[in-house]
Amino acid sequence: MGLFDAMATSTMGVSAQSYALNNISGNIANASTAGFKGTDTSFADLLDQTGSGVRMTSRASTHVQGSVATSDVATNLAISGNGYFVVRQNTGSTDAPAFTGDTAYTRRGDFAPDANGYLANGAGNYLFAGPSASAPVRVSSADSASLASVSVANDGSLTATYGDGSTKSLGQVTLAQFGSQDGLEATDGGAYLATDRSGPPSFGLNGATLTAGSVEQSNVGISDQFSKMIETQQAYTANTKVLNASDEMLQDAITMYV
Template sequence: MDLFTALQTSVSGLQAQSYAISNISGNIANSQTTGYKRVDTSFIDMMAETTQKREVAGSVLAQSQLTNTIAGNVVASSVPTNMSIDGTGFFTVAQKTGDANGAATFSGTNAYTRRGDFAPTVDGHLKNGAGGYLTGNNLDPVTGQVVNSGPIVIGNPVLPAKETTTITYSGNLPATPTVSPSADPAGSIAGPSLTAYTSSGAPVTVNTRWIQTPPAAGATSTSWSLVYNSSATATPTWTDSGTTFAFDATGKLTSPSPSATTPSKTTVTLSPAKISGYTFNNLTLDISGGLTQYADATGAATTSTLSQDGNTSATLTSVAVGTDGKINGTFSNGSVVALATAGVVQFADPDGLKADSNGNYLQTADSGPPIAGLNGSTITGASLEQSNTDIATEFSKMIVTQQAYSANTRVMSTAQTMMSDLLNVIR
């Protein structure tokens, strides 16, 4: 290596350290940027072409080294639609390009980000602080099916009224009830009671009673009938459900039997059933959870599970993000339903992504195509992932970089002095 080569090498060293200090300054500047991934610097020795006996140090090349796989600290947030990814993956976002006929239009290309400070806009979209609109699947709040894919819109959905079609019940009937077996509802014990809903969302009180049927001579099994109040007046009118509930000597339910097509389901058709003055034309009692007849000291029926699937119409009161990425809405009637699913993708090489100026990343040949799904990761709502920049570490790197830069300037000044000495020889 001659003096001119030494000068060129020191110049490459200055350029490399300048590049490193640029990355360090960017990391420090973005130390408080949500979801920011620091950019480290790697150095590559550019060896000159030499023989084994005459190898010399060559110039140096500085390259960026992304840290997309290193997570930042997660902190709690007061905004329920803020979210962070626990594990690998990126949120999919789109950029708004304008408005057409009062509706927002978006770019057709998705970008990817860890910045999850999504908050509702006036038109119901979810936008982060860098202007990225969260994309994913919008769901029908009634059926739960995907309505469309693209930018997520929460808005102000109204949950329509739904008539009760299934009453889910499990419990125990006493082997020795407090009343004697009888065919008269007056000799009965209280059964489950709950509020069902009509097709318009009006509440209907469902009151039932259990009547133990007198056993046949020498029988080892017992049976019950379930009656419900069909009248809309203060004086109850009890109507038999039309099904016999039989138990063997061990207290196991023998009739009705499970469904032939679905052995795990045991249901009883109640419709048409006039309950408290309203006729339900499609009502089923689901006792798949278990109905038994065991001894009970109180002589009363006990209830383990009791619910129904109807509801009144309701408006959205709040939203929350589940660990599976679903954005769930809580409505004024207490119903909780999924409104959308946040788009999350994985990459074979996350550090192969290309960063843009909005805190997003773009697909490249090195990163590979996006693979939809959490792939074992989870979403945490009302939380934010902070920058993975550590200020103390960046300051340490800055000191080392400054020293390396100064050392390269000394090489230049030394080479210049040596050249001056050489010129003085020929004077």
């Protein structure tokens, strides 16, 4: 390998490890975010006539479920099995909500009533019972304060129970299913958009179960991510040393001929 090849390869290595560190830092920052799916970094050798290097790609671990923990919020929902909640952002205002934006899909189920009683998760994504629903699932604002519990039937039907013992149907929630979860496009707040790679969603529980008063946790392990960070930092340092050594050798070579 020539001097310029060494510089090019080490430069690509520094870039690749920086890319990996960015993914790792994002995983660590969201280790306690409900429903978060970590992003892994894959490396592949890249060989051509000018030398060698590495190509990096990101892959969301959407297929790996986080643990389900009980919460003290009755409207929190957790999925056990495959599937995603159907959600949309409020494109209007608090006083005049509108939900005309893109339909997205998420595992983040920390839903709670907003000022109007609509169920929204911590990222501001509103829960829709299904793709044809015209408005989010709603517990009226007057009822929110007296809400005692929510139960989920096997078909996804939600029933709220209030402090006075009365009950109310909140609708039947279905889940979006994808043939290729890895093909989903990640957006803000732990939500995803369908792509050509993921294919269009089908809808149904498909064997999955919903549990109220529970939240799926992040599937990221802090100890694992810190171990990866140490390994990646060491690789980054090794590449910078090669780059610096190559630069010094090049400067020496130039000096010899000046």
